[in-house]
Amino acid sequence: MGFQPILPFGGMAGWTFLQRTQEAQKQAFNAAPEIRRDTEYFAEKIGEVTSAEDLVGDYRLLKVALGAFGLDDDLPNKAFIRKVLEEGALDPTSFANRMVDKRYLALTEAFGFDLGTPNTALSDFPARILDAYKTRQFEIAVGAQDNDMRLALSMERDLGAIVDADNTANGKWYAVMGNEPLRQMFETALGLPSTLAALDIDDQLTMFRDRAKAIFGSGEVAQFADPHARDELNRLFLVRSQINAGRAAMSSGSIALTLLQTR
The missing domain is CATH 1.10.238 (Recoverin; domain 1)
Known part of the structure:
Protein backbone atom coordinates (compact mmCIF):
# COMPACT_ATOMS: atom_id res chain seq x y z
CA MET A 1 0.00 0.00 0.00
CA GLY A 2 1.32 3.46 -0.88
CA PHE A 3 1.31 6.63 1.16
CA GLN A 4 -2.03 7.44 2.80
CA PRO A 5 -2.83 11.11 3.54
CA ILE A 6 -2.60 12.11 7.19
CA LEU A 7 -5.73 13.73 8.63
CA PRO A 8 -5.49 13.90 12.42
CA PHE A 9 -8.60 16.08 12.84
CA GLY A 10 -11.96 16.76 11.21
CA GLY A 11 -13.69 20.07 10.51
CA MET A 12 -11.80 23.36 10.26
CA ALA A 13 -8.91 22.10 12.39
CA GLY A 14 -8.38 19.23 9.97
CA TRP A 15 -8.71 21.52 6.96
CA THR A 16 -6.11 23.92 8.35
CA PHE A 17 -3.71 21.02 8.92
CA LEU A 18 -4.32 19.64 5.43
CA GLN A 19 -3.76 23.02 3.80
CA ARG A 20 -0.49 23.46 5.69
CA THR A 21 0.86 20.00 4.78
CA GLN A 22 -0.83 19.43 1.43
CA GLU A 23 2.17 19.90 -0.88
CA ALA A 24 4.41 17.59 1.14
CA GLN A 25 1.65 14.98 1.39
CA LYS A 26 0.98 15.19 -2.35
CA GLN A 27 4.65 14.60 -3.14
CA ALA A 28 4.72 11.51 -0.92
CA PHE A 29 1.46 10.25 -2.44
CA ASN A 30 2.64 10.74 -6.02
CA ALA A 31 5.83 8.80 -5.27
CA ALA A 32 3.80 5.66 -4.49
CA PRO A 33 4.64 2.79 -6.90
CA GLU A 34 1.14 2.44 -8.40
CA ILE A 35 0.79 6.16 -9.13
CA ARG A 36 4.29 6.31 -10.55
CA ARG A 37 3.74 3.27 -12.81
CA ASP A 38 0.44 4.66 -14.14
CA THR A 39 1.83 8.12 -14.86
CA GLU A 40 5.02 6.87 -16.49
CA TYR A 41 3.07 4.53 -18.76
CA PHE A 42 0.65 7.29 -19.78
CA ALA A 43 3.45 9.74 -20.53
CA GLU A 44 5.21 7.15 -22.68
CA LYS A 45 2.22 5.79 -24.63
CA ILE A 46 -0.44 8.52 -25.00
CA GLY A 47 1.30 10.14 -27.97
CA GLU A 48 0.59 6.99 -29.99
CA VAL A 49 -3.18 7.31 -29.43
CA THR A 50 -5.02 8.87 -32.37
CA SER A 51 -8.62 7.74 -31.84
CA ALA A 52 -11.21 6.98 -29.20
CA GLU A 53 -10.88 3.31 -30.14
CA ASP A 54 -7.16 3.41 -29.33
CA LEU A 55 -7.79 4.96 -25.92
CA VAL A 56 -10.60 2.69 -24.73
CA GLY A 57 -8.63 -0.29 -25.98
CA ASP A 58 -5.82 0.34 -23.51
CA TYR A 59 -6.97 -0.22 -19.93
CA ARG A 60 -4.05 1.58 -18.32
CA LEU A 61 -4.33 4.67 -20.52
CA LEU A 62 -8.10 4.82 -20.06
CA LYS A 63 -7.69 4.48 -16.30
CA VAL A 64 -5.57 7.63 -16.18
CA ALA A 65 -7.72 9.50 -18.71
CA LEU A 66 -10.93 8.92 -16.77
CA GLY A 67 -9.24 9.44 -13.42
CA ALA A 68 -8.09 12.89 -14.53
CA PHE A 69 -11.73 13.97 -14.79
CA GLY A 70 -13.14 12.19 -11.76
CA LEU A 71 -14.76 9.51 -13.92
CA ASP A 72 -12.96 6.49 -12.41
CA ASP A 73 -16.22 4.57 -11.97
CA ASP A 74 -16.76 4.58 -15.75
CA LEU A 75 -13.69 2.44 -16.44
CA PRO A 76 -15.84 -0.66 -17.27
CA ASN A 77 -18.19 1.39 -19.49
CA LYS A 78 -16.01 1.35 -22.60
CA ALA A 79 -18.79 1.63 -25.20
CA PHE A 80 -20.28 4.60 -23.38
CA ILE A 81 -16.94 6.41 -23.08
CA ARG A 82 -16.10 5.68 -26.71
CA LYS A 83 -19.37 7.31 -27.78
CA VAL A 84 -18.58 10.39 -25.66
CA LEU A 85 -15.11 10.68 -27.18
CA GLU A 86 -16.06 9.97 -30.79
CA GLU A 87 -18.95 12.44 -30.93
CA GLY A 88 -16.71 15.09 -29.37
CA ALA A 89 -17.61 18.63 -28.38
CA LEU A 90 -17.79 20.63 -31.62
CA ASP A 91 -21.31 19.50 -32.50
CA PRO A 92 -23.76 21.17 -30.05
CA THR A 93 -26.03 18.11 -30.34
CA SER A 94 -23.24 15.65 -29.43
CA PHE A 95 -23.71 13.21 -26.58
CA ALA A 96 -21.37 15.08 -24.19
CA ASN A 97 -22.99 18.45 -24.93
CA ARG A 98 -26.42 17.05 -24.08
CA MET A 99 -25.35 15.49 -20.78
CA VAL A 100 -26.00 17.27 -17.48
CA ASP A 101 -22.69 16.06 -16.04
CA LYS A 102 -20.14 18.30 -17.75
CA ARG A 103 -17.15 16.17 -16.76
CA TYR A 104 -17.79 14.16 -19.92
CA LEU A 105 -17.70 17.31 -22.02
CA ALA A 106 -14.42 18.31 -20.38
CA LEU A 107 -13.02 14.84 -21.13
CA THR A 108 -13.87 14.90 -24.83
CA GLU A 109 -12.74 18.53 -25.21
CA ALA A 110 -9.40 17.64 -23.64
CA PHE A 111 -8.69 14.73 -26.02
CA GLY A 112 -10.20 16.34 -29.12
CA PHE A 113 -10.76 13.21 -31.18
CA ASP A 114 -13.30 15.15 -33.27
CA LEU A 115 -10.57 17.55 -34.39
CA GLY A 116 -8.43 17.07 -37.46
CA THR A 117 -5.49 16.20 -35.23
CA PRO A 118 -6.29 15.07 -31.67
CA ASN A 119 -4.78 16.88 -28.72
CA THR A 120 -2.84 13.75 -27.81
CA ALA A 121 -0.28 14.91 -30.40
CA LEU A 122 0.50 18.10 -28.45
CA SER A 123 3.75 18.11 -26.50
CA ASP A 124 2.23 19.47 -23.30
CA PHE A 125 -0.81 17.16 -23.36
CA PRO A 126 0.56 14.37 -21.12
CA ALA A 127 1.64 16.80 -18.41
CA ARG A 128 -1.78 18.50 -18.30
CA ILE A 129 -3.69 15.24 -18.00
CA LEU A 130 -1.25 13.77 -15.48
CA ASP A 131 -1.42 16.85 -13.26
CA ALA A 132 -5.20 16.48 -13.15
CA TYR A 133 -4.94 12.72 -12.57
CA LYS A 134 -2.56 13.03 -9.62
CA THR A 135 -4.68 15.76 -8.07
CA ARG A 136 -7.88 13.71 -8.35
CA GLN A 137 -6.25 10.55 -7.01
CA PHE A 138 -4.94 12.44 -3.98
CA GLU A 139 -8.47 13.75 -3.37
CA ILE A 140 -9.84 10.18 -3.52
CA ALA A 141 -7.24 9.05 -0.98
CA VAL A 142 -8.18 11.95 1.30
CA GLY A 143 -11.86 11.10 0.86
CA ALA A 144 -11.27 7.52 1.97
CA GLN A 145 -10.52 8.99 5.40
CA ASP A 146 -12.74 12.08 5.45
Whole structure:
Protein backbone atom coordinates (compact mmCIF):
# COMPACT_ATOMS: atom_id res chain seq x y z
CA MET A 1 0.00 0.00 0.00
CA GLY A 2 1.32 3.46 -0.88
CA PHE A 3 1.31 6.63 1.16
CA GLN A 4 -2.03 7.44 2.80
CA PRO A 5 -2.83 11.11 3.54
CA ILE A 6 -2.60 12.11 7.19
CA LEU A 7 -5.73 13.73 8.63
CA PRO A 8 -5.49 13.90 12.42
CA PHE A 9 -8.60 16.08 12.84
CA GLY A 10 -11.96 16.76 11.21
CA GLY A 11 -13.69 20.07 10.51
CA MET A 12 -11.80 23.36 10.26
CA ALA A 13 -8.91 22.10 12.39
CA GLY A 14 -8.38 19.23 9.97
CA TRP A 15 -8.71 21.52 6.96
CA THR A 16 -6.11 23.92 8.35
CA PHE A 17 -3.71 21.02 8.92
CA LEU A 18 -4.32 19.64 5.43
CA GLN A 19 -3.76 23.02 3.80
CA ARG A 20 -0.49 23.46 5.69
CA THR A 21 0.86 20.00 4.78
CA GLN A 22 -0.83 19.43 1.43
CA GLU A 23 2.17 19.90 -0.88
CA ALA A 24 4.41 17.59 1.14
CA GLN A 25 1.65 14.98 1.39
CA LYS A 26 0.98 15.19 -2.35
CA GLN A 27 4.65 14.60 -3.14
CA ALA A 28 4.72 11.51 -0.92
CA PHE A 29 1.46 10.25 -2.44
CA ASN A 30 2.64 10.74 -6.02
CA ALA A 31 5.83 8.80 -5.27
CA ALA A 32 3.80 5.66 -4.49
CA PRO A 33 4.64 2.79 -6.90
CA GLU A 34 1.14 2.44 -8.40
CA ILE A 35 0.79 6.16 -9.13
CA ARG A 36 4.29 6.31 -10.55
CA ARG A 37 3.74 3.27 -12.81
CA ASP A 38 0.44 4.66 -14.14
CA THR A 39 1.83 8.12 -14.86
CA GLU A 40 5.02 6.87 -16.49
CA TYR A 41 3.07 4.53 -18.76
CA PHE A 42 0.65 7.29 -19.78
CA ALA A 43 3.45 9.74 -20.53
CA GLU A 44 5.21 7.15 -22.68
CA LYS A 45 2.22 5.79 -24.63
CA ILE A 46 -0.44 8.52 -25.00
CA GLY A 47 1.30 10.14 -27.97
CA GLU A 48 0.59 6.99 -29.99
CA VAL A 49 -3.18 7.31 -29.43
CA THR A 50 -5.02 8.87 -32.37
CA SER A 51 -8.62 7.74 -31.84
CA ALA A 52 -11.21 6.98 -29.20
CA GLU A 53 -10.88 3.31 -30.14
CA ASP A 54 -7.16 3.41 -29.33
CA LEU A 55 -7.79 4.96 -25.92
CA VAL A 56 -10.60 2.69 -24.73
CA GLY A 57 -8.63 -0.29 -25.98
CA ASP A 58 -5.82 0.34 -23.51
CA TYR A 59 -6.97 -0.22 -19.93
CA ARG A 60 -4.05 1.58 -18.32
CA LEU A 61 -4.33 4.67 -20.52
CA LEU A 62 -8.10 4.82 -20.06
CA LYS A 63 -7.69 4.48 -16.30
CA VAL A 64 -5.57 7.63 -16.18
CA ALA A 65 -7.72 9.50 -18.71
CA LEU A 66 -10.93 8.92 -16.77
CA GLY A 67 -9.24 9.44 -13.42
CA ALA A 68 -8.09 12.89 -14.53
CA PHE A 69 -11.73 13.97 -14.79
CA GLY A 70 -13.14 12.19 -11.76
CA LEU A 71 -14.76 9.51 -13.92
CA ASP A 72 -12.96 6.49 -12.41
CA ASP A 73 -16.22 4.57 -11.97
CA ASP A 74 -16.76 4.58 -15.75
CA LEU A 75 -13.69 2.44 -16.44
CA PRO A 76 -15.84 -0.66 -17.27
CA ASN A 77 -18.19 1.39 -19.49
CA LYS A 78 -16.01 1.35 -22.60
CA ALA A 79 -18.79 1.63 -25.20
CA PHE A 80 -20.28 4.60 -23.38
CA ILE A 81 -16.94 6.41 -23.08
CA ARG A 82 -16.10 5.68 -26.71
CA LYS A 83 -19.37 7.31 -27.78
CA VAL A 84 -18.58 10.39 -25.66
CA LEU A 85 -15.11 10.68 -27.18
CA GLU A 86 -16.06 9.97 -30.79
CA GLU A 87 -18.95 12.44 -30.93
CA GLY A 88 -16.71 15.09 -29.37
CA ALA A 89 -17.61 18.63 -28.38
CA LEU A 90 -17.79 20.63 -31.62
CA ASP A 91 -21.31 19.50 -32.50
CA PRO A 92 -23.76 21.17 -30.05
CA THR A 93 -26.03 18.11 -30.34
CA SER A 94 -23.24 15.65 -29.43
CA PHE A 95 -23.71 13.21 -26.58
CA ALA A 96 -21.37 15.08 -24.19
CA ASN A 97 -22.99 18.45 -24.93
CA ARG A 98 -26.42 17.05 -24.08
CA MET A 99 -25.35 15.49 -20.78
CA VAL A 100 -26.00 17.27 -17.48
CA ASP A 101 -22.69 16.06 -16.04
CA LYS A 102 -20.14 18.30 -17.75
CA ARG A 103 -17.15 16.17 -16.76
CA TYR A 104 -17.79 14.16 -19.92
CA LEU A 105 -17.70 17.31 -22.02
CA ALA A 106 -14.42 18.31 -20.38
CA LEU A 107 -13.02 14.84 -21.13
CA THR A 108 -13.87 14.90 -24.83
CA GLU A 109 -12.74 18.53 -25.21
CA ALA A 110 -9.40 17.64 -23.64
CA PHE A 111 -8.69 14.73 -26.02
CA GLY A 112 -10.20 16.34 -29.12
CA PHE A 113 -10.76 13.21 -31.18
CA ASP A 114 -13.30 15.15 -33.27
CA LEU A 115 -10.57 17.55 -34.39
CA GLY A 116 -8.43 17.07 -37.46
CA THR A 117 -5.49 16.20 -35.23
CA PRO A 118 -6.29 15.07 -31.67
CA ASN A 119 -4.78 16.88 -28.72
CA THR A 120 -2.84 13.75 -27.81
CA ALA A 121 -0.28 14.91 -30.40
CA LEU A 122 0.50 18.10 -28.45
CA SER A 123 3.75 18.11 -26.50
CA ASP A 124 2.23 19.47 -23.30
CA PHE A 125 -0.81 17.16 -23.36
CA PRO A 126 0.56 14.37 -21.12
CA ALA A 127 1.64 16.80 -18.41
CA ARG A 128 -1.78 18.50 -18.30
CA ILE A 129 -3.69 15.24 -18.00
CA LEU A 130 -1.25 13.77 -15.48
CA ASP A 131 -1.42 16.85 -13.26
CA ALA A 132 -5.20 16.48 -13.15
CA TYR A 133 -4.94 12.72 -12.57
CA LYS A 134 -2.56 13.03 -9.62
CA THR A 135 -4.68 15.76 -8.07
CA ARG A 136 -7.88 13.71 -8.35
CA GLN A 137 -6.25 10.55 -7.01
CA PHE A 138 -4.94 12.44 -3.98
CA GLU A 139 -8.47 13.75 -3.37
CA ILE A 140 -9.84 10.18 -3.52
CA ALA A 141 -7.24 9.05 -0.98
CA VAL A 142 -8.18 11.95 1.30
CA GLY A 143 -11.86 11.10 0.86
CA ALA A 144 -11.27 7.52 1.97
CA GLN A 145 -10.52 8.99 5.40
CA ASP A 146 -12.74 12.08 5.45
CA ASN A 147 -15.12 12.76 2.57
CA ASP A 148 -15.74 16.33 3.74
CA MET A 149 -12.06 17.07 3.15
CA ARG A 150 -12.29 15.60 -0.35
CA LEU A 151 -15.24 17.84 -1.17
CA ALA A 152 -13.41 20.87 0.20
CA LEU A 153 -10.34 20.08 -1.93
CA SER A 154 -12.39 19.74 -5.12
CA MET A 155 -14.44 22.88 -4.55
CA GLU A 156 -11.83 25.35 -5.82
CA ARG A 157 -11.56 23.57 -9.18
CA ASP A 158 -15.20 22.66 -9.73
CA LEU A 159 -16.74 25.93 -8.56
CA GLY A 160 -14.06 27.97 -10.29
CA ALA A 161 -14.89 26.30 -13.62
CA ILE A 162 -18.60 27.11 -13.21
CA VAL A 163 -17.93 30.70 -12.22
CA ASP A 164 -15.63 31.23 -15.21
CA ALA A 165 -17.96 29.56 -17.73
CA ASP A 166 -19.85 31.66 -20.27
CA ASN A 167 -23.28 30.96 -18.85
CA THR A 168 -26.35 32.74 -17.56
CA ALA A 169 -26.92 33.35 -13.85
CA ASN A 170 -29.53 30.58 -13.80
CA GLY A 171 -27.25 28.33 -15.85
CA LYS A 172 -24.50 28.65 -13.25
CA TRP A 173 -26.89 27.53 -10.52
CA TYR A 174 -28.05 24.60 -12.63
CA ALA A 175 -24.39 23.64 -13.11
CA VAL A 176 -23.88 23.70 -9.34
CA MET A 177 -26.98 21.59 -8.80
CA GLY A 178 -25.83 19.13 -11.46
CA ASN A 179 -22.42 18.67 -9.87
CA GLU A 180 -23.02 16.20 -7.02
CA PRO A 181 -20.01 17.15 -4.84
CA LEU A 182 -20.72 20.88 -5.20
CA ARG A 183 -24.41 20.38 -4.61
CA GLN A 184 -23.66 18.54 -1.38
CA MET A 185 -21.36 21.34 -0.26
CA PHE A 186 -23.92 24.05 -1.00
CA GLU A 187 -26.78 22.15 0.63
CA THR A 188 -24.75 21.69 3.81
CA ALA A 189 -23.32 25.22 3.88
CA LEU A 190 -26.73 26.78 3.23
CA GLY A 191 -28.54 24.51 5.68
CA LEU A 192 -30.74 22.97 2.98
CA PRO A 193 -32.07 19.39 3.20
CA SER A 194 -30.87 16.72 0.76
CA THR A 195 -34.56 16.02 0.04
CA LEU A 196 -34.58 19.31 -1.86
CA ALA A 197 -33.68 17.33 -4.99
CA ALA A 198 -37.20 15.88 -5.06
CA LEU A 199 -38.69 19.32 -5.85
CA ASP A 200 -39.21 20.85 -9.27
CA ILE A 201 -35.90 22.14 -10.62
CA ASP A 202 -37.10 25.76 -10.70
CA ASP A 203 -38.23 25.53 -7.08
CA GLN A 204 -34.81 24.17 -6.17
CA LEU A 205 -33.17 27.10 -7.94
CA THR A 206 -35.29 29.56 -5.99
CA MET A 207 -34.38 27.96 -2.66
CA PHE A 208 -30.65 27.88 -3.42
CA ARG A 209 -30.67 31.49 -4.57
CA ASP A 210 -32.77 32.79 -1.67
CA ARG A 211 -30.68 31.01 0.96
CA ALA A 212 -27.42 32.17 -0.63
CA LYS A 213 -28.65 35.76 -0.59
CA ALA A 214 -29.68 35.50 3.06
CA ILE A 215 -26.28 34.12 4.10
CA PHE A 216 -23.80 35.74 1.71
CA GLY A 217 -25.65 38.91 0.72
CA SER A 218 -25.96 37.83 -2.91
CA GLY A 219 -28.01 35.12 -4.53
CA GLU A 220 -25.73 34.57 -7.52
CA VAL A 221 -22.99 31.99 -8.10
CA ALA A 222 -20.82 34.70 -9.69
CA GLN A 223 -19.99 36.06 -6.21
CA PHE A 224 -17.73 33.02 -5.68
CA ALA A 225 -15.24 34.44 -8.14
CA ASP A 226 -13.99 36.17 -4.99
CA PRO A 227 -11.58 33.89 -3.07
CA HIS A 228 -12.89 35.25 0.24
CA ALA A 229 -16.44 34.18 -0.68
CA ARG A 230 -15.18 30.69 -1.57
CA ASP A 231 -13.31 30.48 1.72
CA GLU A 232 -16.45 31.42 3.63
CA LEU A 233 -18.50 28.84 1.71
CA ASN A 234 -15.91 26.21 2.57
CA ARG A 235 -15.82 27.27 6.23
CA LEU A 236 -19.60 27.07 6.55
CA PHE A 237 -19.62 23.67 4.87
CA LEU A 238 -16.99 22.19 7.19
CA VAL A 239 -18.45 23.68 10.37
CA ARG A 240 -22.03 22.66 9.60
CA SER A 241 -20.99 19.23 8.41
CA GLN A 242 -19.18 18.64 11.70
CA ILE A 243 -22.22 19.88 13.64
CA ASN A 244 -24.49 17.54 11.67
CA ALA A 245 -22.16 14.62 12.35
CA GLY A 246 -22.18 15.44 16.05
CA ARG A 247 -25.96 15.55 16.12
CA ALA A 248 -26.16 12.20 14.35
CA ALA A 249 -23.74 10.67 16.84
CA MET A 250 -25.72 12.04 19.76
CA SER A 251 -28.94 10.73 18.27
CA SER A 252 -27.41 7.26 17.81
CA GLY A 253 -26.14 7.37 21.37
CA SER A 254 -29.60 8.30 22.67
CA ILE A 255 -31.14 5.38 20.81
CA ALA A 256 -28.55 2.99 22.22
CA LEU A 257 -29.12 4.30 25.75
CA THR A 258 -32.88 3.91 25.39
CA LEU A 259 -32.47 0.31 24.23
CA LEU A 260 -30.21 -0.45 27.20
CA GLN A 261 -32.65 1.12 29.66
CA THR A 262 -35.57 -0.95 28.34
CA ARG A 263 -33.78 -4.30 28.63
